[in-house]
Amino acid sequence: MSDTTLSPRSIPDRLESPLASALKSWEMLLALVAVAIFIFNSLATPYFLNPWSLSDATFNFTERGIIALAMAMVIISGEIDLSVAGILALASTAMGAAAQFGVDVPVLIAIGLAVGVLCGAFNGLLVSGLGLPSIVVTIGTMSLFRGISYIVLGDQAYRGYPSGFSFFGQGYVYWVISFEIVLFLVMAAIFYVLLHRTSFGRSVFAIGNNAMAAQFSGIRVRRVKFVLFCLTGLMAGLAAILLTSRLGSTRPSIAFAWELEVVTIVVLGGVSILGGAGSILGVVIAGFVMGLVTFGLGLLNVPGIVMSIFVGLMLITVIAIPIVARRIKSRR
Amino acid sequence: MLNRPEKPATMTAEPILRLEGITKTFPGVKALNDIALELYPGQVTALIGENGAGKSTLVKIMTGIYQPDAGAITLDGEAVHFPSAHAALDHGITAIHQETVLFDELSVAENIFLGHAPRTRVGFVDWKKLRAEAADILKNMGASIDPGARLKDLSIANKHLVAVARALSIEAQIVIMDEPTAALSHKEIEELFVLVDLLRQDGKAILFISHKFDEIFRIADRYTVFRDGEMVGSGLMAETDQKELVRMMVGRSVDQVFPKQEVTLGETVLEVKGLSHPTEFDDINFTLRRGEILGFYGLVGAGRSELMQALFGATRPSSGTVTLEGKPALAKSEADAIEKGIVYVPEERGRQGAVIGLPIFQNISLPSLKKTSRSGFLDLAREFALARKYAERLDLRAASLSQDVGTLSGGNQQKVVIAKWLATQPRVIILDEPTKGIDIGSKAAVHEFMSALAAEGLCVIMVSSELPEIMGMSDRVIVMREGRIAGEFNREALDAETLVRTAAGIEET
The missing domain is CATH 3.40.50.300 (P-loop containing nucleotide triphosphate hydrolases)
Known part of the structure; x- marks a missing residue:
């Protein structure tokens, strides 16, 4: 093909350097909030600025944060998975049951991850295979998965995990650096690359902005969504391993209502609840913000109920800010 | 002037609705330019024109959905304007669309009386009266529809009947029928024509929009032809023929020059x-x-x-x-x-063509990601190069390639969609x-x-x-x-x- 150029014009790649747009981003604002809370916490209580306290603070969000990384991708694609806590409960129950037969740690891990992926695949089949709305499907499977745990366990609990199993939720890699925080940061790096640096990630954004146009551009929309639900299931399975190891036991009420906290982290991280926009960096910072807030309130002896009110208000504020800002802008 | 004895005396009556000098401009397009239209009581006026001639825009102005930029509407000798759809309805103007705008989950009777249901003395809906009146209207129309049936269970033809019944119940003076036969079978069309006759005998002024000439010649008393947003002719059906109408429809006021190159196939x-x-x-x-x-x-x-x-x-x-x-x-x-x-530039650009929300370069590279990425990992430099090549070839007007495609004009969005496909060779x-x-x-x-x-x-x-x-x-x-x-x-x-x-x-x- 020869070039048929009609009065050539040069269009720049960008008007703004990536650095300049990063400085104006939601992530930057969120990071400032994190710093502010950090300073507030250190002034409000003398127990905060201490390596072990800070290390403890991370446990408040690492497991939820790992699920939030995958949930961010699901929400960016325009879907949602509310069954993650249910998956976690079922995966933990399966591991607990297996532990009763004295299986080894590697097998336990494999069971936790496998149950997670299978549950995710079940969601994925219903959503992309049958074309059902994900919010309905996963509200259903949320009760289904946890319901199975209740049937198996009743008001009992599984204990007696092998001794090596406790490392995942209680172990430290070096000094105060826990295995959980290292794993969270590694997973964050992997998800960052997956969402922002691969063609798979690009298709997630395209689907979230306009699934039909994405389909008409040759993106295999249903396949991508199926993979996303499997991935979320896998991360819920991973979180099940960490939490079960940390608690040393499994009750059917484990991680109850975590799906809301996970969604809160995702939305706080700047992911559009309508799909199509968001970043892993934002979700990671939001994880830290949540951890600092809840830990700080804990140190101040704020009761759990008040804490959940606080988190709820934070979520509403975060969702309202961009909408109110846009309205003020358009009024001018 | 021919004198046709079988035509009623109302032929010479005053128009009930008169539109004069109606102009409506959308960004980049003049949809209607100095349009005139008259509707007469007891007569069917056919509105004829190609797609894009401005017929739908006019209907939307007449039903209060759009506001004209200029022009006057006179109803019964009085100047009126319709700031909302409700205002048009209050003036007795109702429209029956190709796909009826009714409520699937409501009953036939509720659909007929929605918004003007008979009330009891304390202000509740008088259900008994509502059902009885609905049944009456349907019976007078000769329609065998159960007033209690859910609308969604009816055929399209019967839904049209319900829409007509609604027009009768409103006591509309003016009924607009926008391609009502498009989705109907031959038999259903015949039934619809009986109803149009009924409305005509009732003294309603009817605007009938259709592409089908046989229908127009069967049902209409008058015609008005639109072309490119202008009125190019109107008169009595009895004084024209298909040939003349077709010529009015397609005749060109401006000769557009097309850059078609001679190609040896x-x-x-x-x-x-x-x-x-x-x-x-x-x-x-x-x-x-x-x-x-x-x-x-x-x-x-x-x-x-x-x-x-x-x-x-x-x-x-x-x-x-x-x-x-x-x-x-x-x-x-x-x-x-x-x-x-094989690639496809869809008609519905915003829905199926451009991924609004993504920047221009990502739209262009979307189907070519396999080519621009290295074993699944994105290479932004290659994406920008690909996007630049085709954007510039198409003379895209944009501030930067990172701009959201939704901020472009329709024409430039279309260029992005075409660029996207050319990039796939x-x-x-x-x-x-x-x-x-x-x-x-x-x-x-x-x-x-x-x-x-x-x-x-x-x-x-x-x-x-x-x-x-x-x-x-x-x-x-x-x-x-x-x-x-x-x-x-x-x-x-x-x-x-x-x-x-x-x-x-x-x-x-």
Whole structure:
């Protein structure tokens, strides 16, 4: 093909350097909030600025944060998975049951991850295979998965995990650096690359902005969504391993209502609840913000109920800010 | 003036509704320019015009959905204006659309009286009276519909009857029927005509919009013809014939120049044989040669877009074969079609074409990510280079390639969609209404580009409802009617009136 150029014009790649747009981003604002809370916490209580306290603070969000990384991708694609806590409960129950037969740690891990992926695949089949709305499907499977745990366990609990199993939720890699925080940061790096640096990630954004146009551009929309639900299931399975190891036991009420906290982290991280926009960096910072807030309130002896009110208000504020800002802008 | 004794005396009556100097401009398009229209009580006025002539815009102005930029509306000798749909309804104007705007989950009686239900003394809905009155209206119309039935359980024809019943219950003076027969069978159309007669006898002024000349000649007393947003003629049906109406419809005030290059056609590239779909199209056969622009003309609903979407793998045909360069090429999915070299620029640009929310360069690279990325990892430098190459070739007007495609004008969005496909280096490009709703400048650019592509050896299929575009750009034109190929014409044999007649199914007189 020869070039048929009609009065050539040069269009720049960008008007703004990536650095300049990063400085104006939601992530930057969120990071400032994190710093502010950090300073507030250190002034409000003398127990905060201490390596072990800070290390403890991370446990408040690492497991939820790992699920939030995958949930961010699901929400960016325009879907949602509310069954993650249910998956976690079922995966933990399966591991607990297996532990009763004295299986080894590697097998336990494999069971936790496998149950997670299978549950995710079940969601994925219903959503992309049958074309059902994900919010309905996963509200259903949320009760289904946890319901199975209740049937198996009743008001009992599984204990007696092998001794090596406790490392995942209680172990430290070096000094105060826990295995959980290292794993969270590694997973964050992997998800960052997956969402922002691969063609798979690009298709997630395209689907979230306009699934039909994405389909008409040759993106295999249903396949991508199926993979996303499997991935979320896998991360819920991973979180099940960490939490079960940390608690040393499994009750059917484990991680109850975590799906809301996970969604809160995702939305706080700047992911559009309508799909199509968001970043892993934002979700990671939001994880830290949540951890600092809840830990700080804990140190101040704020009761759990008040804490959940606080988190709820934070979520509403975060969702309202961009909408109110846009309205003020358009009024001018 | 001919005197026709069988016509009622109302022929000479004063118009009940008069529109004068109505003008409506949308960004980049003058939809209506100094339009005049008169409707008479007890008469059916047919509104005739090509797609895009401004008929729907006028209906929306008459029903209070759009506000005209200029012009006056006189109802019963009084100047009126309709700031809202409700205001138009209050003045006794109601519209029956191609797809009725009624409520599927409500009962027939509720649909008829929605918004003006009879009330009891304390202000509750008087259900007994409502059902009785609904039954009365339906009985007078001769319609055997149960007033208690859910609307969704009715056929389209019966839904139209409900819409008519609603018009009667409102005691509307003016009834607009916007292509009411488009989705109806022959028998249902006959029943609808009985109703139109009923409304006429009732003294209603009726505006009847249709593409079908046989219907217009059967039902209308008067006509008004629109072309390119202007009124080009009106009068009594008795004093005109099909030939004159067609000429008014297609005659051009401005001669648009089309940049069609003369191309020596190459070998056959695409061959479609016996392609059928259970509901949309049937037994489609055609071939496409290298360097050819093949136009598809027809009325809305003739099955053209559905056929193209089947070639693109978006819908599955029930039988038939597609061969591309000697190899079977019936696409199983959009991704499959793109891989085989068949791409589709959809009619609904915002819904199916551009991914609004993503920047320009990501839109352009979207189907080519396999090429620009390295084993699944993005390479932004290559994406920008690819996007720049095609954006500049299409003379895209944008501030930067990182700009959201949604901030561009319609014409520039279309250029992005075309650039996206060119980047995949296709064999066949299908353009579905490529210049619909875009400004003149971009229109010319798209035409010029189409011509250049064909000259380079690409095969182009262009679906268009705009006659000048079809006639100006095509090497060959296939006319579709009701899902079948109704005629095929070479460039030399193209004639506007023949195309319109073939599309509408009018026999040569």
